[in-house]
Amino acid sequence: MIRVAIIGFGKIAADQHLPAVASDPRFELVGVATPAGDPEVGVPWYGDAAELLAAMDGAADAIAICTPPGARYALAHEALRAGFDVLLEKPPATTLGELDALEALARAQGRVLYTAWHSQYAPSVAPAAAVLACSEIAMLRVSWREDVRKWHPGQEWIWDAGGFGVFDTGINALSILSRILPVPLLVRAASLSVPDNRQAPIAATIEFVGTDWQAEFDWRFDAGEEWLIHITTCDGRRVELRDGGARLLVDGVEQPLDADREYPQIYDRFATLIKARACAVDREPLRIAADAFMVARRESVAAFR
Amino acid sequence: MIRVAIIGFGKIAADQHLPAVASDPRFELVGVATPAGDPEVGVPWYGDAAELLAAMDGAADAIAICTPPGARYALAHEALRAGFDVLLEKPPATTLGELDALEALARAQGRVLYTAWHSQYAPSVAPAAAVLACSEIAMLRVSWREDVRKWHPGQEWIWDAGGFGVFDTGINALSILSRILPVPLLVRAASLSVPDNRQAPIAATIEFVGTDWQAEFDWRFDAGEEWLIHITTCDGRRVELRDGGARLLVDGVEQPLDADREYPQIYDRFATLIKARACAVDREPLRIAADAFMVARRESVAAFR
Numbered sequence: 001m002i003r004v005a006i007i008g009f010g011k012i013a014a015d016q017h018l019p020a021v022a023s024d025p026r027f028e029l030v031g032v033a034t035p036a037g038d039p040e041v042g043v044p045w046y047g048d049a050a051e052l053l054a055a056m057d058g059a060a061d062a063i064a065i066c067t068p069p070g071a072r073y074a075l076a077h078e079a080l081r082a083g084f085d086v087l088l089e090k091p092p093a094t095t096l097g098e099l100d101a102l103e104a105l106a107r108a109q110g111r112v113l114y115t116a117w118h119s120q121y122a123p124s125v126a127p128a129a130a131v132l133a134c135s136e137i138a139m140l141r142v143s144w145r146e147d148v149r150k151w152h153p154g155q156e157w158i159w160d161a162g163g164f165g166v167f168d169t170g171i172n173a174l175s176i177l178s179r180i181l182p183v184p185l186l187v188r189a190a191s192l193s194v195p196d197n198r199q200a201p202i203a204a205t206i207e208f209v210g211t212d213w214q215a216e217f218d219w220r221f222d223a224g225e226e227w228l229i230h231i232t233t234c235d236g237r238r239v240e241l242r243d244g245g246a247r248l249l250v251d252g253v254e255q256p257l258d259a260d261r262e263y264p265q266i267y268d269r270f271a272t273l274i275k276a277r278a279c280a281v282d283r284e285p286l287r288i289a290a291d292a293f294m295v296a297r298r299e300s301v302a303a304f305r
Numbered sequence: 306m307i308r309v310a311i312i313g314f315g316k317i318a319a320d321q322h323l324p325a326v327a328s329d330p331r332f333e334l335v336g337v338a339t340p341a342g343d344p345e346v347g348v349p350w351y352g353d354a355a356e357l358l359a360a361m362d363g364a365a366d367a368i369a370i371c372t373p374p375g376a377r378y379a380l381a382h383e384a385l386r387a388g389f390d391v392l393l394e395k396p397p398a399t400t401l402g403e404l405d406a407l408e409a410l411a412r413a414q415g416r417v418l419y420t421a422w423h424s425q426y427a428p429s430v431a432p433a434a435a436v437l438a439c440s441e442i443a444m445l446r447v448s449w450r451e452d453v454r455k456w457h458p459g460q461e462w463i464w465d466a467g468g469f470g471v472f473d474t475g476i477n478a479l480s481i482l483s484r485i486l487p488v489p490l491l492v493r494a495a496s497l498s499v500p501d502n503r504q505a506p507i508a509a510t511i512e513f514v515g516t517d518w519q520a521e522f523d524w525r526f527d528a529g530e531e532w533l534i535h536i537t538t539c540d541g542r543r544v545e546l547r548d549g550g551a552r553l554l555v556d557g558v559e560q561p562l563d564a565d566r567e568y569p570q571i572y573d574r575f576a577t578l579i580k581a582r583a584c585a586v587d588r589e590p591l592r593i594a595a596d597a598f599m600v601a602r603r604e605s606v607a608a609f610r
Contacts, residue, residue: 073491073514094599094600095491095492095596095599095600096401096592096595096596097489097490097491097492097592097593097596098491098514100489100592101489101491104489161494161495161600161601161602161603162494162599162600184402184405184406184409185402186378186400186402186403186406187400187402189466189467190466194603199602199603209378209403287401287402287405288402289599290401290595290596290598290599291400291401291402291595293595293598293599294399294400294467294594294595294598294599295399295400295466295467296466297466297504298466298499298504298603
C-alpha cells in the first residue's frame with residue numbers, strides 16, 4: 001500500500017486526485033494540507049505544508065503537489081529531501097532550471113519524481129500517436145480557447161509574472177503535441193496578448209518550425225470551449241483531436257475510444273514508477289512554453305478585471 | 306589540416322575568428338560567406354550561405370557560423386546535413402528547441418557540434434571555478450553594463466522579438482556563472498525594461514534562488530563598461546571577476562592570469578572535438594535566459610532610437 005498525502009487542495013485535488021486515489025486499491029490517502037481550511041475528507045488536515053511533511057515522517061510514502069505552480073519547487077524540494085516520492089501537477093515548475101534541479105535531487109536521493117501532464121492521458125493521445133508515427137506532418141493547427149472567468153475564477157496568481165497566463169491551459173495542448181508528433185516541436189515565432197493591467201498573456205499565437213504549423217490559445221472565448229488539435233499528414237491523412245483529447249477523428253471518421261480516465265491512469269503510472277523506483281520527468285511542454293516566451297512579440301490588450 | 310569556412314562575416318568574425326584561425330596551424334580558412342560584399346581575406350567569397358555550402362562540398366571540413374542568432378539554426382541544420390562539423394557563435398540558437406534539435410541531428414549524423422561561449426574562456430574563469438569548487442555561495446552580484454550604441458551600433462535585429470536585447474551581452478555573464486558556480490543557477494524572478502518602440506529589453510534584473518543572488522544587465526550605461534561578477538562564499542572568501550573575466554581578485558588581491566586567448570582557445574577546443582569526433586553542446590546559458598524571459602515582469606521604458 002502506498003500512503004499518499006496531498007499538498008494544495010483546490011479544485012483539481014478535490015475533483016480529480018481524491019477520487020483517483022480512492023478508486024486505486026494500491027493507494028491510501030493519509031493527509032492533506034491546505035490553508036483554506038479542513039476539506040473534511042476523512043484524513044488529517046494541516047494548514048501548512050511544512051506541518052504536513054513533518055507529521056507524515058514515517059506515515060506517508062508519497063506526496064502529490066497540487067498547489068499553484070509558483071510554490072511547487074520549494075515544496076517538492078522539501079518533500080524529496082525528507083525522503084518522499086513526489087508527483088507534480090502540471091505545469092511541474094515555474095522554470096526549466098527548477099525542474100532540472102528537482103530531477104537531479106530526486107535521482108541523487110533515490111526518490112521518484114513524476115511530472116503528471118494529465119492531458120497526455122486523454123483517450124485520443126495514444127491512438128493519435130500511433131496514426132502519426134513515421135508520418136510527415138503537412139499542417140498543424142491548435143485552437144485552445146475557453147473562458148478564463150469560467151475556468152480560472154479568482155486565480156490572481158495566474159496573471160502575475162511567472163503565472164503562465166493562457167499558457168496554463170495551452171500547455172495541455174503542448175503536452176499532447178509532444179506525445180503525438182513524430183518530431184520535436186520547435187518555436188519559430190510567437191505573439192502574446194497581455195492585458196494592460198496584468199503581466200501574463202490572455203491570448204497567444206505560436207508559429208512552429210514547419211511549413212504550416214500554428215497554435216492559438218485564447219482565454220477570451222465565451223461560447224463554450226474549443227480544445228482542438230487538427231493535423232494533416234503529407235500522405236493525406238487527417239487527424240483531429242477534439243474536446244481536449246476526449247475525441248479522435250481520423251479522415252473525418254469518429255474513432256471508438258476508451259472512457260476518459262486521465263487521473264486514474266496518472267496514479268496507475270505513479271504506482272508503477274514507485275514500484276520500479278524510476279523517475280519520469282517530461283520537460284518538453286515547459287521547454288516549448290519557455291521558448292515561446294523568449295521569442296515572443298508582445299502586444300498590450302484591454303485590461304482584464 | 307582542418308579546412309574551415311566562416312558563414313557571417315561581421316565584427317566578431319573579422320576581429321576574432323579570422324586571427325584565431327590564422328594563428329592555429331591545425332586550421333586553414335577556405336571560404337567566407339557574407340551578403341555584405343567580399344571582405345577580401347584571401348579566400349573565396351560567397352554572397353550567400355547556400356552557395357558557400359555547395360561550393361565547399363569536399364573542399365571544407367568544418368563551418369563556423371557567425372551570423373546573427375536568428376539565422377543560425379537553419380544554417381547549422383543545413384551544414385550538419387551536408388556533412389560538415391559546426392561551430393556556433395553565442396548565443397547558439399534562438400530557442401532551446403532549436404539547440405536540442407541541432408544536437409540530435411549532429412549525433413545522428415556523426416558530426417561535431419560545438420557551442421562556443423567565448424566568455425567561458427576568459428582567463429579568470431578556470432581559476433575562479435577552482436576557488437569556488439565545493440564552496441557555499443553567500444552572495445552573488447552580477448553587474449553587466451555597457452553602452453549599446455558603442456557595442457551594437459546598427460544591429461536592428463537585436464531589438465526584435467527573439468533578438469535577446471540586453472541578454473545578447475548578459476548571456477556572457479550567465480555563461481561564465483554556469484562554469485564557475487558549484488550549483489546550477491535557478492531564476493526566481495526577473496524584470497525586463499523594454500523600450501516603448503522595441504520588443505527586446507534594454508535592461509534586466511534577475512533574482513536567483515539563493516539568499517542574495519542577483520544580476521543586473523544594462524545597456525544604458527555610457528561611462529565605459531562594467532562587466533563585473535562579485536561572489537562571497539559562506540566561509541568568507543571574496544571572488545571578483547572584472548572586465549568580463551579578464552581580471553580576477555580573490556579577497557581583494559589581484560591574481561596573476563594568463564593573457565586573454567578566448568578565441569584561440571575556442572579553436573583549440575574545436576580541433577580537439579573534431580579529432581575526438583565529440584559534440585560539446587552547452588545549453589545552460591540559454592536555459593537561464595529562457596527561464597528569465599518566462600517569469601519576467603516587464604516594464605515599458607523610454608523609446609530607443
